[in-house]
Amino acid sequence: MNNNDIFKKLRVALMLRDDQIVDILQLVDFRITKSELGAFFRDEKHENFMECGDQVLRNFLNGLIIHLRGTKENPKNPNDVLAKHKAEIPKKETTKPRPEFKATPKVDFKKKPASKAKSFDKKATPKVQVIEKVQFKNGKNKKA
Numbered sequence: 001m002n003n004n005d006i007f008k009k010l011r012v013a014l015m016l017r018d019d020q021i022v023d024i025l026q027l028v029d030f031r032i033t034k035s036e037l038g039a040f041f042r043d044e045k046h047e048n049f050m051e052c053g054d055q056v057l058r059n060f061l062n063g064l065i066i067h068l069r070g071t072k073e074n075p076k077n078p079n080d081v082l083a084k085h086k087a088e089i090p091k092k093e094t095t096k097p098r099p100e101f102k103a104t105p106k107v108d109f110k111k112k113p114a115s116k117a118k119s120f121d122k123k124a125t126p127k128v129q130v131i132e133k134v135q136f137k138n139g140k141n142k143k144a
Contacts, residue, residue: 003052015085027066030059
């Protein structure tokens with residue numbers, strides 16, 4: 001596991017957005033742009049992928065401590081900070097209004113209508129044999 005994987009897992013576990021990560025890094029006077037940060041989270045095969053160095057991850061972890069715990073002068077409760085992150089995530093609307101349908105009359109599918117049963121006569125169409133009898137010889141000569 002490399003630094004990029006650790007960074008990605010922390011980002012997902014703590015539900016952090018790119019702008020929040022930039023703010024956390026600024027707490028320890030480490031400046032980085034969103035585009036540079038996005039390069040760390042790309043796939044390794046992508047052309048703009050960038051390896052996350054030890055310095056970036058170290059500064060992020062130090063900034064994360066300050067972000068979650070606060071300073072000695074102004075301590076914070078980490079659970080409150082994480083609850084605030086959850087509250088900032090926009091919730092998806094799970095219930096969509098359903099379209100109203102008009103009631104259709106009940107149809108009994110067990111009984112066939114009498115008019116269709118009389119019009120369709122199976123005996124009227126003769127069966128035509130399409131395939132002829134074929135004798136297969138699978139390379140074996142039979143002696144008669």
